[in-house]
Amino acid sequence: MPVSSPTPLRVAVLADSDTRWKWGALTARRIAPESTVHGYLLWGRATPTERQLAEIGADADELREVSAADFLADLGKRAHGAADEAFDVLVLACVGGTIQAMLHGLARAWRTAERRPVVVTGYVGVVYEKLPDGLLLRHGADLVLANSRYDARRFRAVYEGVRADSGAVTECALPFLDGRAYDPGPARRGERPFRVVFAVQPSVPATRKDRAYLLDRAMEHARRFPDREVVLKLRSKPSEHTTHIEELPYQRLLERAKDEQPPNFRLAYGNMGEVLDETDLLVTVSSTAALESLHRSVPTAVLSDLGIREQLGNHYFIGSGCFASWDELDAGYLPEPESEWLADQGIATSHEHAFATARGRLAGLLDQRRQSGLLPLAPYYTVRTAPGYLPGVLARHGLDVKGEPKAGHQESGPDQAGMRAASRRLLRRTARGAYRAGVQRVAPLIRRWGQL
Template identity: 30%
Template sequence: MTDETGTPDPEAKKRFAGRRVLALGTFDSFVRTAGVIARLFEAEGASVRFAALSASEKTEQLSARQLRAGGVHETVPVLTAEALVASRLFRDAHVVIAVIDGGRARELFLSCAAADLSREVARPIVVVASPGVALTELLQGFMSRAPADVLCFNAENERAAFVAAADEIGVDSSNAIVTGLLGLDRRPRQPNSDGRPCVVFFEQPVIPARRMQRMHLLAGMIDLARRSPGTDVLIKLRHARNETAHHPTRFHLDDLSRELLARGGRPENLAFTHEPAPKLLDRAALAVTVSSTVAVEAMSRGIPTRIVSDFGVSEALGTSYFVGSGCFAALADLSPDMPDSARPEWVEGRSGAAADPEPLLGQCDVLLRAQDARGSALPLRPLAPAYGSAAWLGYALGVGGPVAVHAPHLMEKPRRGLGFVSAVAARLRNARRGPPSR
């Protein structure tokens, strides 16, 4: 194909030339990952816009600092799922890259079903991808995202687990593809230019969740700094005190440090930082965490990485994900000269680091072409039985509307006003009666 001057048109070879992609997230890391994936479409001719689903009552769900740190400089409006689905921002998109938590996924697909997008001339192809490694509640999370047109998995074993569960209850799993962690920075490791070794500990807000565990982590990094005076020891905080995240920090390490450092002073080579993770990995001689996705990124870039083993191996801590990696170590054994011990077969086969965007790009191209040929919107994938039986969905929606499906626990909270007063009065009456007899 050529332009008016007879020169070959470079855009004609791009699969998504003229298409519009919406990068949709919730919190900062989700928006960043959605943006990284959307840029893959942009490289093939698409235009990209951003939005976020409202997931917090706080006014500033996404701070400017968080967005800039994630490489997002565009405007990111924050909308409820219902408002988003009704907006031109959503309706005019050809592809929506949704990197959202399970609750927001249910809100989004319930809103799509309520809007009956299948009756439109066209609708967005909705892709759901993960912001990082899937640590807990795997099947619940997968089922929450099952109505997506394309459902991306980090590794084949996760896709297989979903397919097996889907087959048991009759969910169509043909939308499931393996892409790996598309949001990872995969630049080759560069030598540290200043020659001074650096160990970086990447904090997670609620892993571990207990104060004493987090104090132990912090004490271990302080001890490492004192043992290695020629090494910079950096603690990468997940978010600042006035910022929100998917899991807000209960015991902020910067706060806990005041208690520990009061006993012996702060080592000059120890510091807290909010620098973006990719920049910190550029400097790191050793990356340390409990179970953060950044560990997979570090391993894939050939950076020596250690998973803290002090609290054992468990699903609750997410350390079970890294079994087989060869990277577990106790805090007391950390040193800046530790070798790269990651097992290649685990990194390439199970970690999600071996990403391949082609299954996603190819599937979206197929679906868009099918919708173009059809001349009307593709049917929406059904909510049942992924969200429960049709009978249950009908009952729940009739009783409490969408909230009864995507967040049924909220239906059990006492309502303010007379309902709240009645609930309190009932509790007082029960308390006066004393404990039940056995």
């Protein structure tokens, strides 16, 4: 049921990486159509660059970079200020620890506000590890979105298993499952080459040996099929970070193998949806791109070459019918997905249907907000339930156990401008560059020295 309001809803989205910004901004558009979206990019190692933001294809009416202190100060000010400045909905699209810190910080900032926003959170993709940890860090939001029927069952089971309220869990779908259905006609008619896209991931697999193996197999597939085009779909450039740290970019591995690169093998960046428009076979280890391709009925292969292991995340696809090795793909095998598995994952479902429940729940919460106000945020983790864990989570964002800024923690304020703001942006870019250089160049070298 669509959200009804005399004026467009004002939705704020806080994100800490490119993929989480994509999820948060698109989720805001799905659950609150016709809303205005105000984006906050949390500064850190994975703050997206302008190129990454342009590639994502998720826009905002306003977008700026902030610290945690900036964000909490601004949201607190808006909730107590003029009605036309207040937000109706807040989407927290961050890592679990950041979400928990923001929930506690916002609970403190809004403790005397009459009309706080509805708080929404969830996961950017498939949830294949650290399920209890991540879920309990998200507890306290008004809506915890589950991207499928399967996830909704698991989320409720975790909350109920620790005597936490599971009422916030709301089934929907990944907001970027979109695009036109696969058409094999152009490749069959020879209008373009049959295109195989290998969607790589920043952190899976982790070792140089395994990543070099996958790169070699992709190039070997191109050699075996000179009439095909094999595309290595990259998430980021070596100077950029995504949600996960990439210590061994495929671009650097390819530099060493450039003399072996076949002419029908190439690299690609860009929006995944646009790449899928002309893809005939999507190959990956465990990327969420597999769900996007399955949603469009593109033949999809989840590689089993390195095993089916929790460490790789490909165990999530057990039952999908999509597992295949490069040897099998070289022999012409195309996996056929299992329809029951697809349905349980919320794949091939229209957005109107998939987000109907979330829109209805949001509408009810907004009515409650207008009539009597929402209850205070109440995360599961408190100094009583997790006295040895919560303080550390909050301290990483400069908060004490009451959600207040710690003594000596500098709040820059949301309205900083001029030379001071420009200097801060330059310092942030320099710090990010130094961090990325350390992760991608220095750290691997030190590890190799340690193995001598």
